Amino acid sequence: MALFILRRLLQSLFVLLAVSVVVFFAVYAVGDPIELLVSPEVGQAERQALIARLGLDLPIWQQYGHFLWNALHGDLGNSFVHGMPAVELIVQRIPATFELVVVAITLTCIIGIPLGLVAGLYRDAPLGRGIMATSVLGFSLPNFWQGMVFILLFAVWLGWLPASGRGPTVDVLGVPFSIFTAEGWRHVAMPAVNLAIANIALVLRLTATGVVEARSQDYVKFARAKGVKPGRIVRRHILRNILIPVVTVIGMEFGSLIAYSTITETVFSWPGMGKLLIDSVYQLDRPVVVAYVMLVTLIFVVINLIVDILYAVLDPRVQLLEPAH
Amino acid sequence: MADPNQTKRVPTRGPMLETPRRNAILKKLNARPTVRGSAIALAVLMLFVLIAPYFAPQNPYDLMALNIMDGRLAPGAESMEGGRYWLGTDSQGRDMLSAILYGLRISLLVGLSAVVLSTLIGSFLGLLAAFKGGWIDTAIMRLVDFILGFPTILVALVLLAVMGRGVDKVVIALVVVQWAHYARIMRGRALQERRKEYIEAAQNLGFPAWRIMLFHLMPNCLSPVMVFATIQIATAIVLEATLSFLGVGVPVTEPSLGLLIASGFEYLLSGDYWISMFPGIALLLLILSINIIGDRMRASLDPR
Numbered sequence: 245m246a247l248f249i250l251r252r253l254l255q256s257l258f259v260l261l262a263v264s265v266v267v268f269f270a271v272y273a274v275g276d277p278i279e280l281l282v283s284p285e286v287g288q289a290e291r292q293a294l295i296a297r298l299g300l301d302l303p304i305w306q307q308y309g310h311f312l313w314n315a316l317h318g319d320l321g322n323s324f325v326h327g328m329p330a331v332e333l334i335v336q337r338i339p340a341t342f343e344l345v346v347v348a349i350t351l352t353c354i355i356g357i358p359l360g361l362v363a364g365l366y367r368d369a370p371l372g373r374g375i376m377a378t379s380v381l382g383f384s385l386p387n388f389w390q391g392m393v394f395i396l397l398f399a400v401w402l403g404w405l406p407a408s409g410r411g412p413t414v415d416v417l418g419v420p421f422s423i424f425t426a427e428g429w430r431h432v433a434m435p436a437v438n439l440a441i442a443n444i445a446l447v448l449r450l451t452a453t454g455v456v457e458a459r460s461q462d463y464v465k466f467a468r469a470k471g472v473k474p475g476r477i478v479r480r481h482i483l484r485n486i487l488i489p490v491v492t493v494i495g496m497e498f499g500s501l502i503a504y505s506t507i508t509e510t511v512f513s514w515p516g517m518g519k520l521l522i523d524s525v526y527q528l529d530r531p532v533v534v535a536y537v538m539l540v541t542l543i544f545v546v547i548n549l550i551v552d553i554l555y556a557v558l559d560p561r562v563q564l565l566e567p568a569h
Numbered sequence: 570m571a572d573p574n575q576t577k578r579v580p581t582r583g584p585m586l587e588t589p590r591r592n593a594i595l596k597k598l599n600a601r602p603t604v605r606g607s608a609i610a611l612a613v614l615m616l617f618v619l620i621a622p623y624f625a626p627q628n629p630y631d632l633m634a635l636n637i638m639d640g641r642l643a644p645g646a647e648s649m650e651g652g653r654y655w656l657g658t659d660s661q662g663r664d665m666l667s668a669i670l671y672g673l674r675i676s677l678l679v680g681l682s683a684v685v686l687s688t689l690i691g692s693f694l695g696l697l698a699a700f701k702g703g704w705i706d707t708a709i710m711r712l713v714d715f716i717l718g719f720p721t722i723l724v725a726l727v728l729l730a731v732m733g734r735g736v737d738k739v740v741i742a743l744v745v746v747q748w749a750h751y752a753r754i755m756r757g758r759a760l761q762e763r764r765k766e767y768i769e770a771a772q773n774l775g776f777p778a779w780r781i782m783l784f785h786l787m788p789n790c791l792s793p794v795m796v797f798a799t800i801q802i803a804t805a806i807v808l809e810a811t812l813s814f815l816g817v818g819v820p821v822t823e824p825s826l827g828l829l830i831a832s833g834f835e836y837l838l839s840g841d842y843w844i845s846m847f848p849g850i851a852l853l854l855l856i857l858s859i860n861i862i863g864d865r866m867r868a869s870l871d872p873r
Contacts, residue, residue, distance in 0.1 A: 259715070270731040377603065380864060384857045386807045388814045389830055389849040396842050407838060503720035507811055511834075522815055525730040537727055544719060 245553075252552070256545040260538070264315065267537045268308050271530050311534075320538060321531030325524075330535035334517055340410055341516030343421055344508065345501045347436035348443065352494060356444040360451025360490075361483065367456055376452065382445025387504065391438040391511035398434060406431050408513035435512040439505055443497055450493055454486030461485075492551065499547045502540065604865045607858035614855055618677055621670040629668040630822070644843050657843035659832060665843060668829055669851050675825040676852065679736060680806035683743035688798050690744065691751025696790070698752065699759035700782050710756065713749040721746045725808060729817040739818050743805050754797055758790040796870055800863035803856045810852055826852040 295301050302310075311321060320330050359375055366372035399407035411431035413420035421428070458464060459482065467477050506518030513519070517536065524532035622628075644657040644665075657665050698709040716724065728742040762768065763786065771781045810827025812818035814834075819825045824832070826848045833844025 259718075262715075267727065270727075380860055381857065384803070384853065384860045386810050386827075386849070386852055386856070388811055388827075389845070389852065392830070392834060392837055392845055392849070396837055396846070400838060400840055400842075500720040503723040506722065506726065507815065510815060521726070525726075525817065533727070533730060540723065541719070548718060 249549075249553070252549050256549065259545060260541055263541045264312065264534075264538060265308070267534055268311060269304065271533050315538070320535035323524075323529050323532050325527050325529045325532075330531040331539070333532060334520060334536055334539055337515060337517045337520050339420055340514060341502060341505050341509070341518060344432065344435055344439060344505055344514060344516060345498065347432055348440040348501055349494065349498060351436060351440040352443045352447050352497070355440075356447030357451050357490065359444075360448040361455055361478070363448065364452035364455025364459070365478065367452070372452075375448070379445040379448050382448075383442050385441065387438065387442060388507050388511050390441060391434070391508060394434045394438060395511070405434055410515055435508050435514050438511070439501060439508045442504075443494075443501065446497070447490060447494060450490055451486060454489065455482055458482045458485050492554070495554070496547070496551055499544050502543065603861055607861040610854055611858040611862070614673060614851075614858070615677075617670055618674050621667075621674055627664040627667040629663050629671050629824075644847075657841075657847075659829075659844045660836065665829075665847055668824065669826070669848050672824055672826040672829050672848055673851060673855070675736065675819060675823055676806050676809060676827070676855070679739055679743070679809045679819070679825065680802050683740050683747065683805045683809070684798055684802050686740065687744045687747040687801075688751050688794065691748035692755045692787070692790075692794055694748070695752035695755025696759050696782055696787055699756045699763060700778070700786065706756075709752060713752050716746065716749040717753070721808065722811065725812055726815065726817060729812055734817060734820045736819050736823055739809055739812060742812070743808060746808075747801060747805065750797065750801070751794060754793050755790055758793055759786055762786055762789050792870055796863065796867050799866055800860065803859040803863065806852070806859075807856055826855075 292301075300307075314321065318331070322328060323330050323333055326333055363372045363375040363379075367376075395407045398405045409431060411428045412425055413428065464477060464481050467481050468474075472481075502517070505514075505516060506521060508514065509516045509519040510522055520532065521536045523529075524536070659665060659668065694709050698706040724746045725742045728745060729738060732738045732742070768781060768785060771785045776785075809818055809825060810830070813825050813827035814831040816831070819828055821828065829848035830845045830852070833841070833846075833848070837845050
């Protein structure tokens with residue numbers, strides 16, 4: 245186990261290094277942020293001073309060297325636009341995104357799993373078929389358009405929910421959250437459902453397939469022959485066995501929800517990390533884009549590692565290292 | 570499908586999908602009313618795409634044809650010249666119906682070219698990995714794992730942020746994020762097929778490796794790839810629309826459905842729903858019909 249973790253950590257470091265090279269060189273090769281940062285009236289001397297101050301006059305490999313050295317000290321550079329450390333800027337936005345993703349995951353679990361169970365158990369009845377057919381709609385709806393439909397319906401026409409923003413936040417342990425106020429819930433409702441719908445459809449279908457497969461297994465037939473009550477068969481024999489893959493997928497979706505929240509945050513002007521990324525892309529704020537990519541890569545590397553370890557813990561048949569030949 | 574030449578050539582090409590089974594699949598696909606409906610919807614959309622230049626009331630790219638006085642008219646409103654805008658107009662007085670017809674073309678063009686390119690590249694690399702094994706296999710599959718380790722949207726977003734807008738650039742970004750799926754599917758299937766007798770027979774006949782790979786192994790690995798490719802068309806179209814919505818996709822001069830939706834977003838809050846909603850419905854119809862057909866295809870080709 246220790247050897248596996250060590251090996252994976254080394255691999256992860258390599259991945260981070262590779263991503264940093266690719267992203268740094270790619271991002272710094274495009275556009276001229278100076279054009280956006282200073283007004284045309286500014287004199288040549290001042291312009292040069294700014295270029296020198298941002299380190300843009302150095303050859304690109306030297307810029308990368310500086311970047312890497314500072315990154316190893318936890319400094320991913322200062323934002324060109326906001327003039328503060330890029331990491332700090334992103335970290336400020338993390339709670340908003342995190343909150344959105346957690347609410348979406350919760351919705352996925354409490355809606356997706358039960359509906360999937362029903363769809364799997366009544367596969368050939370109209371109810372099951374209806375659920376499965378609707379789920380196709382769930383992942384066919386383009387996420388951003390679906391969000392706009394929500395805004396049109398609930399904010400513009402019905403006027404029930406606010407169309408954008410996060411609403412008032414309450415500090416819990418120094419971190420601002422909006423889910424602790426009623427007004428905050430009104431703000432989080434639409435974005436969270438918007439983010440969750442595709443995931444609900446995914447988990448629903450996964451659960452339904454699992455149920456259909458498990459139902460024809462010998463242990464279920466045996467339990468039925470033994471006279472176990474149907475409710476107990478579902479809870480104890482079917483659900484228990486299908487939950488492992490479902491939970492794994494939900495865990496892994498956590499990472500992609502962070503990425504997909506970029507879309508939701510743009511539609512609902514939710515002040516999270518994704519919105520920051522889009523804004524930074526527009527403003528050619530290189531350090532923020534690079535820092536975002538590095539941080540998200542780090543998050544993904546860690547999630548993948550945790551998932552692999554959890555696999556081994558949950559399922560004793562999985563071996564982390566290939567057996568010696 | 571029941572072309573006599575086709576059936577005659579089957580034995581020389583190794584066990585391809587036999588004709589009777591193909592017909593059974595088509596029959597099964599045709600059986601469901603939702604599938605039939607989707608096929609019809611898709612056919613109608615395709616027809617619109619093909620005849621758009623002759624059929625559309627207006628050329629949405631021709632700035633001379635636009636009348637700014639007709640801006641943001643509601644669906645069914647009359648134009649200054651006396652015509653009718655059945656689906657309303659956008660802020661520049663562009664007829665939405667025409668814009669949607671032309672937008673469909675761009676969405677489909679991007680989606681189809683991305684899928685065709687990534688199928689070709691991905692399948693070839695997957696086949697190569699399975700057939701050659703060794704360090705080639707390791708190198709290709711490591712790259713696949715690396716790419717699939719990140720969410721599609723993020724990789725595409727960062728790529729386009731770097732490359733800038735453009736139809737060709739969107740296609741490149743889509744291919745970069747999607748080829749890996751095909752490589753993985755193709756390799757999995759090819760590894761199973763490679764052990765079979767007909768490959769051994771071909772090797773004993775002294776055929777060169779490339780010939781065995783392309784004419785013996787590949788035809789027998791195609792069906793899962795084709796099913797996946799069908800569904801990926803829808804995924805590619807949604808992805809393109811999303812990227813265009815985020816402002817890193819196609820340029821404003823070549824508006825796809827996604828960009829049309831995005832351009833109506835700012836007017837949505839004042840209640841001018843048609844600029845965003847109608848292109849969205851067209852997009853939804855397109856994706857839904859592809860998904861339903863793909864879903865049934867998977868169900869009938871995959872016995873599980």
